[in-house]
Amino acid sequence: MERKARAAAESGVLLLVIAGILVALNALSALGVYKRFDLTKAERFKLSKGSANLVHDMKQTMKVDFYVTKGLPKLDAFVRDLRDLLQEYKDASGGKFDYTIIEAKDEEQKKAAKEAGLRETPFGEASATEEKAAVTMGFMGLVLKYGSEKDTLPYLDPSNTSGLEFWITNKIREIRDKADDIKHKVGVLTGHDEMKLTEANLVPAQLGKPSMQDILVKNFPFYSFQDVDLKNGDNAIDESLDGLVITQPGKDLSEKELRRIDEFLLKGKSLAIFASAVNVKANDASMNATLATHGLEKLLEGYGIELKKEVVLDFGRAFTVNMLTQGGIAAKRFPQLLTVQDDPRFTGDEALLDASFPAFFRMTDLAVPFASPLVLHADKQPDATVRAIARSSPNANAVGGDSVDLKPFQNWATLRKKGALAQYAIAASVEGTLKTAFPSGDKQGIETPEKSAKPARLFILASSQFLANPFARAGNAPDMGQMGMMMPQMGGDEQLQQLAQPYAQQAITQTILSFKNTLDWLGGDSELLAVSAKILNEAPLVYGEVSKPNIDFENETEEQLKKRDEEMKAARKTTQNKVQWLLILGIPLLFSLYGVYRWRSRLAARENVSLA
Structure with missing residues (x-):
């Protein structure tokens, strides 16, 4: 009895101590004295x-x-x-x-x-x-x-x-x-019929006419954009620029112009290229692409990046839109538009998206339209780091030729079977002390050192319309000036404009944020990337039991592919249910069983106590 009384007294004191601690913690919290611990991947609940x-x-x-x-x-x-x-x-x-x-x-x-x-x-x-x-x-x-x-x-x-x-x-x-009076000036190459940042190509015309540059200048006015016209190489690039951006050209760059870009980069500057070999004209609803690299391949080759004159069609991670059809809602795939995801099931040289690279920092997915393959030759830049930072899925192929039909609704079976399915790099970076891209040949009056004076940086996303909405760009009617303002919904391709809306909803926010991150990277403000990541949604859970897709895209029909999709969704749903019920019932049940075990152990110990 004495032992029981002592145990009861000790338990009472312990409960009083715990209650006192809880009261004290609540009092401190009410006074504003507390500490939060943020364990989220994006550090959402603490200052970056x-x-x-x-x-x-x-x-x-x-x-x-x-x-x-x-x-x-x-x-x-x-x-x-x-x-x-x-x-x-x-x-x-x-x-x-x-x-x-x-x-x-x-x-x-x-x-x-x-x-x-x-x-x-x-x-x-x-x-x-x-x-x-x-x-x-x-x-x-x-x-x-x-x-x-x-x-x-x-x-x-x-x-x-x-x-x-x-x-x-x-x-x-x-x-x-x-x-x-702090300036952030970014140069944008002009003079080659480039896809301009001022184009109103982000949404279907009936929803307005925003452009990439308008959105950035309005929301982030600390950036200013300066046109850079090289005048066939006679003009050098302004050294006061934070960096240079090259968007998809429509005409060839001369070698002298390429040497001017090399000259700029060798001064320790930064260059970002958003271009591929896939040229799809604005307001062309046929979306028939001509394949041409417009001289960029000569510049990139010198830095250890080979730009292939091909288009990547990704049948494993195609951009998908749910559409209303006669048979109900159906998922329509567009393999000419890649969905590149940060999927931890793909690692090492198979990684789909390097979410540690500034342009893609902590992003979960990106839409990459009209991509071309990149082949890396790191030996050409021994004093720099050359790496792929975005890839297609392993179920993609690269189609060459002079032109390729990329209209949205077509039977992709023929193009799908052209060549063996493989994985392709579609974005790459080169950082470090760079060797000139033009070590030999006629310098054309442009003197450059053999190596950059200080570390320089190059980033290429081999996508001709990453900075646009490809459905809106092809489906909107040409700008008709004052008449277009009076009748804003006149002209254009209705089907493409319908597709442009879900594309804008699913992809454009990430596109804008990725470009903003690229501008920060050009200007050396990479510390603010973690802040930008907080506007994104949390990354979805990846369940290890749901393995990487292993689909025979070469031989399976559309119906079989659809069935595969349903099987993957069912497997994911099953795993989600298992995790859900484990959290709801499993863990509490384990605690309960442990409590019963401890209770029974104490009873057994008391029964074996000797009073000798």
Whole structure:
């Protein structure tokens, strides 16, 4: 009895101690003293190193007024989360970032918020227990002041917390660059009928006319684009540019122009190429491609990258759109548009997407239209790292010739059986001390060293329309100026425009973000890549029991391929169900069994106690 009393007293004391610890932790949390641990892959719940360094390295102090509306559970939770994020900026800044929370209740505060550029917005929230909703008017935005500059994030949506750090950090960067006169100039090659960044080719015409350059300049105005016309090689490239971008040319580059690009790169600069051998004209609904590399192959060959005059058709990872047909909803595949995914089941030299490379940082998938194969020859650049950073699936083939029919709806069986199926590199990088691409021949008055004076960088994504929506570019009617503004839906190919909408929904956000990351890479701002990754959705789980697809694309019919798809989906669903029930029932059951085991062990131990 004495032993039982002692055990009961010890248990009571232990419970009191645990209760005291919990009360203390809750009290500290209420006072704002707590620590969060973020174990997510994208570090979604802690400040990125790039954001921390940005505010820490500011020359002046930034003041932020955080206008909030409270009173509803969702609003209160959002305010708390954003306050925590702002506090992390403050803690990392070394005294160069501070914020004030303002709940605009009186007319004077509301007037100040409106004059600063914030929008008064209705906020509503339905009751979970009663058939009614609460509505209130107020503000939810930031006013940022740095030096002589002032700007706002006029409205933050409490129902969408993803990407908050992304938009705040980019706004901080924008204001800082204006006040401190920091320039980010990117050169874009012109003069060869290139696919321009200013083309309105991202969505079907009836949805508007946004261009890649418009979106970037509007949302990230710290970038400026400068046309680079080499004038057949007579003009050198401005050394003040952060880097040079080459988009799909429509005419050949002369050797003298290629030597000018080599000259620029050997000064320790950066070059990004978004081009392939696949040339599909704008507003051409036939989508018949001519195959030509327009001289880029001569430049790339010198850096250890062979650009093949072929188009990659990927039957293993084709871009897929679910469409309404007479037989119901059917998945339509477009093998001329590759879906390149970060799939950990493919490793080493089979890896599909290197999500550690800046342009693709932490991305889960990308749509890559009209790609050409790349073959790497690392021996040509012994002092640099030459590597493939994106590949097709192993079930792809490369088709050559002078032209290839790439219209969306066709029987792909003939093209599928042209050549053996294989995996192809479609993106590559070269980084380090580069040797000139033109060590011999007529220098044509352009003197270049044998090697770059400092490390230089080259990135190529061998896709002619990666920076566009290929269905919109081919399906939209030609720009008709004033008449087109009066009748915006006139002309064009309706079927391609219908396909352009799901392509925009599925692919364009990642495309824009990848290009923004490339611009950061060109300018040496790679630290901010982790911030950009936070606007993306979390990567889907990959289940090890669902093996890599092993499909006989050469001999199987479309019906058999469809059946394979269903089998893969069923296998994935089965594995998901197993994981779900393991988490719901399995782990609690294991804890229960362990508790019973411990209880029975104690009983057995007590029965064997000797009172001698």
